Amino acid sequence: MEQPHGPQQQRPPSSPPVPPAAGGPAAAAADAPHAAPRAPRRLSRRRLLKLGGLVAAAGGLGLYRCGLYDERLLPPGLRVLGRREAAIAAAVIETVLPPEPPPSPERVRTLLAAIDAYLLGLPAEQVEQLRWLLLGVEHGTFWFGARLERFTRLGARGRTDVLTGWQRSRLGLARAGLRGLVALVFLAHYRDAPAFAAIGYGGPLAPGFAGPPASAARYARLLAPPEREPGW
Amino acid sequence: MIYTAEHVRRDRVLQADLCVIGSGAGGAPVAWEAARHGLRVVVLEAGSYLEPRHFTQIEYDMVQRLYHDGAARTTADRAIHVLQGKGVGGSTLHNLNLCKRLPEEIAAQWFADHGLAPLQGGTLPALFAELEQLLGVSELGPAQANANNRVLERGCRALGWRGGWLRHNRRGCVGAGFCELGCPFDAKQNALKVFIAEAVEAGALVLADTWAERLEHDRRRVRAVEAAVRDPRTGAVRHRVRIEARAVCAAASATGTPALLLRSAVPDPYRLVGSRLFLHPGTAVAGIFAEPIHGWRGIPQSYECTEWLDLGPQSTRRVWIVPSFAHPAGAAATLGAFGAEHARLMRDYAHMAALSPMVHDLVPGRVRPRGRFGVAIEYRLDPSDAAQLRLGLVAAARLLFAAGARRVLVPASPALELAREDEIEPVLGALSLRPHTLDLTSVHPMSGCWMGDDPARACCEATGRYHHLDNLWVADTSLFPGSLGVPPQLTTYALGLHVGRCLLAALG
Numbered sequence: 001m002e003q004p005h006g007p008q009q010q011r012p013p014s015s016p017p018v019p020p021a022a023g024g025p026a027a028a029a030a031d032a033p034h035a036a037p038r039a040p041r042r043l044s045r046r047r048l049l050k051l052g053g054l055v056a057a058a059g060g061l062g063l064y065r066c067g068l069y070d071e072r073l074l075p076p077g078l079r080v081l082g083r084r085e086a087a088i089a090a091a092v093i094e095t096v097l098p099p100e101p102p103p104s105p106e107r108v109r110t111l112l113a114a115i116d117a118y119l120l121g122l123p124a125e126q127v128e129q130l131r132w133l134l135l136g137v138e139h140g141t142f143w144f145g146a147r148l149e150r151f152t153r154l155g156a157r158g159r160t161d162v163l164t165g166w167q168r169s170r171l172g173l174a175r176a177g178l179r180g181l182v183a184l185v186f187l188a189h190y191r192d193a194p195a196f197a198a199i200g201y202g203g204p205l206a207p208g209f210a211g212p213p214a215s216a217a218r219y220a221r222l223l224a225p226p227e228r229e230p231g232w
Numbered sequence: 233m234i235y236t237a238e239h240v241r242r243d244r245v246l247q248a249d250l251c252v253i254g255s256g257a258g259g260a261p262v263a264w265e266a267a268r269h270g271l272r273v274v275v276l277e278a279g280s281y282l283e284p285r286h287f288t289q290i291e292y293d294m295v296q297r298l299y300h301d302g303a304a305r306t307t308a309d310r311a312i313h314v315l316q317g318k319g320v321g322g323s324t325l326h327n328l329n330l331c332k333r334l335p336e337e338i339a340a341q342w343f344a345d346h347g348l349a350p351l352q353g354g355t356l357p358a359l360f361a362e363l364e365q366l367l368g369v370s371e372l373g374p375a376q377a378n379a380n381n382r383v384l385e386r387g388c389r390a391l392g393w394r395g396g397w398l399r400h401n402r403r404g405c406v407g408a409g410f411c412e413l414g415c416p417f418d419a420k421q422n423a424l425k426v427f428i429a430e431a432v433e434a435g436a437l438v439l440a441d442t443w444a445e446r447l448e449h450d451r452r453r454v455r456a457v458e459a460a461v462r463d464p465r466t467g468a469v470r471h472r473v474r475i476e477a478r479a480v481c482a483a484a485s486a487t488g489t490p491a492l493l494l495r496s497a498v499p500d501p502y503r504l505v506g507s508r509l510f511l512h513p514g515t516a517v518a519g520i521f522a523e524p525i526h527g528w529r530g531i532p533q534s535y536e537c538t539e540w541l542d543l544g545p546q547s548t549r550r551v552w553i554v555p556s557f558a559h560p561a562g563a564a565a566t567l568g569a570f571g572a573e574h575a576r577l578m579r580d581y582a583h584m585a586a587l588s589p590m591v592h593d594l595v596p597g598r599v600r601p602r603g604r605f606g607v608a609i610e611y612r613l614d615p616s617d618a619a620q621l622r623l624g625l626v627a628a629a630r631l632l633f634a635a636g637a638r639r640v641l642v643p644a645s646p647a648l649e650l651a652r653e654d655e656i657e658p659v660l661g662a663l664s665l666r667p668h669t670l671d672l673t674s675v676h677p678m679s680g681c682w683m684g685d686d687p688a689r690a691c692c693e694a695t696g697r698y699h700h701l702d703n704l705w706v707a708d709t710s711l712f713p714g715s716l717g718v719p720p721q722l723t724t725y726a727l728g729l730h731v732g733r734c735l736l737a738a739l740g
Contacts, residue, residue, distance in 0.1 A: 172668030
């Protein structure tokens with residue numbers, strides 16, 4: 001298995017010489033004229049354990065930062081948002097809605113489902129931008145709120161601080177992004193009587209009104225019968 | 233008849249005399265004029281066919297159906313929302329019915345810069361008079377004013393500023409106040425009701441949910457329009473439709489028309505198409521009053537302040553101010569607050585009045601296609617236009633305080649609150665107007681494929697015919713050579729009717 005190695009020996013003869021590595025004792029030693037070829041180090045048990053520990057720690061950190069989402073607030077049948085995005089959106093909803101009374105899990109699920117349905121009709125590019133925005137909220141907690149934990153793991157106060165960081169950011173796009181999220185949440189929120197009542201809004205003047213009968217008949221006549229296909 | 237995505241079950245080829253792309257204030261009169269004179273007309277409309285019974289008066293339901301991109305369309309830098317309507321009837325389904333004629337100063341400027349002989353003399357006044365009759369335009373007065381409009385009227389009176397009642401196209405209005413979500417009471421005399429319905433009754437064929445994708449041409453004439461029938465809920469393409477017509481009229485808006493022409497690589501030797509786009513950028517300023525305003529009730533815009541609007545050349549007053557009350561989701565989005573701060577601001581919702589300063593912008597942006605169906609709008613607020621916006625913010629705040637507001641909110645990030653009138657100048661004077669500082673919105677995109685006699689300086693003739701293709705016509709706000717300074721609805725209808733008649737004469 002052992003074979004002589006080193007950059008000079010592995011290069012084909014026509015290759016230009018590799019310039020010496022800049023700085024570093026290891027680089028200097030490798031290029032020293034009298035350096036003897038070294039045998040590769042064997043992976044000792046101790047090193048193996050260290051490496052395993054490091055991999056496990058990195059995996060744990062990765063899982064902590066990017067996995068293990070609480071899915072209790074997620075409604076079934078989401079068509080646009082993935083589970084992780086939906087969990088982040090749920091945390092955003094909880095933070096954006098008025099805190100008193102705190103939104104119930106059922107309310108958050110209802111709003112999530114409404115937002116998901118709304119996104120279904122948006123151009124794919126905008127939905128993609130929203131996905132990145134949600135990931136930015138989730139993992140940008142240090143930059144926007146001086147927090148080490150991701151957004152979904154923060155308490156209410158921490159989440160508010162992070163979104164405030166977005167709102168007051170010097171980055172115009174961050175402010176615009178936060179505005180977009182806020183708009184989406186309130187579009188889904190202000191569509192029923194309890195939400196209307198909380199701000200003294202009257203809501204629809206005549207809910208379910210089917211239009212003046214005379215004009216309804218005229219509009220119905222304009223529409224082709226269901227079985228008919230377009231043509232002359 | 234009107235057909236929706238449900239009616240189209242396979243790819244189709246249709247032959248017609250005229251294909252009109254877009255059914256709003258520009259395209260509808262063209263279709264009407266052609267259909268009632270016996271031409272076979274196909275109208276393509278990207279939005280759905282919505283009847284009064286579909287208008288639920290709920291923002292969540294209607295915004296998606298009435299506005300392109302679910303009202304999330306913005307300029308490329310995300311700094312300005314660009315609200316553009318869709319649906320059979322176009323933006324006239326959701327607009328606020330304002331009917332102002334093309335101002336004489338603007339017309340004079342257009343004629344001086346671009347000739348436009350067929351529109352000079354008595355042509356435009358005659359078109360306006362005819363349309364005002366057709367659309368049932370009448371002036372509103374104090375009896376129809378809601379509390380939000382009375383705030384503006386009171387502010388103007390207190391400051392001695394110029395203002396007046398607006399003219400609208402409504403009949404049988406009950407003052408529900410849901411105009412921007414579609415009128416369930418069918419009081420709007422919109423393009424669907426006045427023109428498309430009659431065109432259909434005269435034999436026109438309307439394809440809703442159908443997006444014109446490309447014009448097939450041989451660099452001399454357009455041979456066909458390639459279009460896609462899309463699922464109105466998901467946007468998925470279901471079928472393709474090809475319309476082979478003797479003439480094509482693009483009326484897909486000031487962004488949609490140039491994007492379609494560019495996507496189709498029409499001859500454009502001077503690279504003009506899409507290179508000019510005005511937006512009338514505006515924002516909202518809210519005042520909190522002691523008495524209830526209930527701004528959501530009644531006709532949203534019946535009074536205007538024109539003290540800061542002078543449309544002459546070299547004008548230093550280019551701001552038009554109107555009431556701009558929004559329903560809860562719109563108001564919350566404009567204020568931009570969340571959590572406890574949102575709750576605090578919205579506690580005063582019933583006591584809130586809002587005014588909107590809108591800038592007659594002089595420095596254009598540009599528009600180009602994005603993907604198969606989208607548009608990319610590149611527009612940066614020029615410093616001179618930003619200065620006008622600041623002028624408008626200050627004026628709106630002064631009007632609100634003069635009318636008795638206890639405090640004034642400006643939709644910055646976060647919202648600014650002014651408790652006294654003497655805070656206006658220092659706070660708003662110091663406010664940065666760089667992109668994303670204020671919540672800015674455009675509801676009047678204009679130009680993009682403008683008219684003028686010289687093919688080296690304009691895209692279309694004064695008749696609406698595109699300079700470089702024999703049978704392509706344009707009939708929407710694209711035709712405006714510049715910003716209008718006032719709401720464009722009536723001028724768009726007038727140009728649509730004018731183009732329709734020129735087209736009819738050309739087709740024989």
